[in-house]
Every structure is written in C-alpha cells, then in structure tokens.
Amino acid sequence: MAGYVWVDTPPALAEMLARLSAEPVVAVDTESDSLHVYFEKVCLVQLSIPGVDYLVDPLRVDIQPLGDLFANETQEKVFHAAEYDIMCLKRDYGFTFAHLFDTMVAARILGWKRFGLADILQTHLNVQLDKRLQRFNWGIRPLPESALEYASKDSHYLLPLRDIQLRELQARGRLEEARQAFRRQARTEASYRSFDPDGFWRLPGARQLEPTQQAVLRQLYILRDELARELDLPPFKVVANAVLLRLAQACPTSRRSLAQVRGLNHRVRKNYADRLLQAINEGCRAQPPVEPVQAHTRMNDQVVTRYQALRAWRKEVAAVREVDPDVVLSNHALKELAQRSPATPEALTQLAALDEWQRQIYGDDLLRVLRNAG
Helix, strand or coil: CCCEEEECCHHHHHHHHHHHCCCCEEEEEEEECCCCCCCCCEEEEEEEECCEEEEECCCCCCCCCHHHHHHCCCCEEEECCHHHHHHHHHHHHCCCCCCEEEHHHHHHHCCCCCCCHHHHHHHHCCCCCCCCCCCCCCCCCCCCHHHHHHHHHHHHCHHHHHHHHHHHHHHCCCHHHHHHHHHHHHCCCCCCCCCCHHHHHHCCCHHHCCHHHHHHHHHHHHHHHHHHHHHCCCHHHHCCHHHHHHHHHHCCCCHHHHHCCCCCCHHHHHHHHHHHHHHHHHHHHCCCCCCCCCCCCCCCHHHHHHHHHHHHHHHHHHHHHCCCHHHHCCHHHHHHHHHHCCCCHHHHCCCCCCCHHHHHHHHHHHHHHHHHCC
C-alpha cells in the first residue's frame, strides 16, 4: 500500500487537485467529530486514486476548491454509505454532487448479505480493517499516526471494491438500477442541527414520571442544551439521559442534595449547580407539560388495503431478486403509491418517489396491483 499524502496548505491542495483532475474515478471518505462536539464539522477528507491516498485537513486549509470535483459530471466519485458524507459536506460547504458510486448501495442491490465496509472488504478483498478508531475524535490536532493510517485505508480500498461490484452489476443486469440509486444519493439534503424543547418526551422513562417531574425534566433538558452549546459538547456528555431522569425524580433543592444524584458529572455539578437548581425550581413552579399529539396522517381503509397489497408484491419481488424489500421500493414510495393510486403510466410519472428505472421496470406490475386492490 502506498503511503498517504498529507494536505494542509493551499499549494498542496492545488497540487493534489491537479493530479486528481486526470483521474476518471476518485474514492472519497470523510471523518467528522459528531461524538465529541455540539457543532459537528467535517474534520478530514480522504481521497484515493491508484497509487496514492490523500488526507486533506479542512481545519487548516479551505477545501472549497473540492467543489468542482464533487460536481463534475465526468469524474466518478466512489463512497461507501455516501449519505452521511454528503449531508455533512453540503452543510459545511454547500457542495453539490454528481456521478457517484456508492459501494454500500451497490452491495445491497447485488443482494450481498453484509454491506458494512469492513465485512465487504474481508469477504471480497481479504482485507481486514482495524475499526478500533470508529469513535475517535477527529477534531484534535495533531492527529496521531495510527489515526492517519486508519483514515487512509477507508478510502484506499474503495476503488478495487468498486471494480468488483461494477463487473457484477453489469453481469446481473443491475447497473442502471444502481446508477439511479446513486443519483438519489447525490440529492441527499444537508443536515442541520436543531433543538426541540419538547424532545424530552423521547427520553426513556419520561412518560412514566409524575406531571411535576415532567415539568422539571423539560427545564433540565433545555438547560442541558444551553450548556452543551456553551461548552461545545454533545448533550449526552454534559448530562446523560438517565441522570436527567434521576434529577427530575429527585428534584434536589440544595447543592448537598444535588451531590447525592448518582452519575452527575463532577465538573457540571461544581460549575453549574446554581443553574441546575434554578431549572429544577422553575420546573416545580411551571405548569405540567402536555404531551404533543403525534402528527400522523391516518390512512383510510382503501389506502391501507392498497398499501398492504403493494407490500406483499414487493416482498415477492425481493425474494426472487434476493435483496431486502426496500431495495425494490422504499416504504415512502409504497405509501405515495397507495395514497395517490395512479391508474395510468402517465400518472406514475407524477410520483416523485419513483425514479425512471423503477417506473420502467415495475410500472405495469404496480398499476396491476393497485387496480386489483381497488
């Protein structure tokens, strides 16, 4: 394996881009710090071509020039599980993407039983990845040599893996299906962090609390997010969910009683005791929160009948193809079909949930299933 090239200056980035511009296929991966900060960011971009792996440091050099590569219609970009990478790169840099190849999506379309990168490489390339750094903090600098070697391997093997999958997709007549799926991946939306003060209802045990305790939990949940933003830490690293529940149940009124709550971080207790006690006090005096009504649109009986018929059809098709059912059509697509019940090929073209390949291959069957289901 060739050694990696570290890129953290504009001249080094320009030199890398000049070399990449001559390559028809480039492998890509990214590393972020979501487990270690409140405001997640892309901390490393790995790009591989035959003979060299580049590690680009976006914390040291502006990577906006990579946008031309990602948007290039003539150069194929190979990812594994591209959705998260694309969400993060769109969020941080506003990039657009074209001409992708996703080795995880390809594995699922081929019906491979395991599609995690480590499993695939072990099975098809006899390569064993060291995954001990999966929870590593990629935002630290300098990065240790072990982390750099680890990161370079994640993109290094994508090119030979892509070649294996490409041949099999062609041999099994599934390449166009995969290309359509890759285009859907490219349209993945950016991911932005938002805070819902009523998100405390989703904490395990929240619904079993007394009403006053629920009000306290809500105030603590809001305070935890405020502290997490101030400290730039994930909320769970400020106060764990289970500890929030214990605080709400105990409702401590003094520093002494606060210290009795098991699992509360010493640093948080020492530095933010007054704010915790104030939040608890405000919760005790507040009106109990009302659990929000779930905004689920209930399907009527006819829609349910059509949906179940479509699910049964999809299950049969998936069994024949030896793939997971959602590889055939997503649940979202089935629901849109069941609700709108198109009766003609022209009506099918109005459904955004279906791509062109799916309409061509499954269109007649879908219309038949909907017609028979009434």
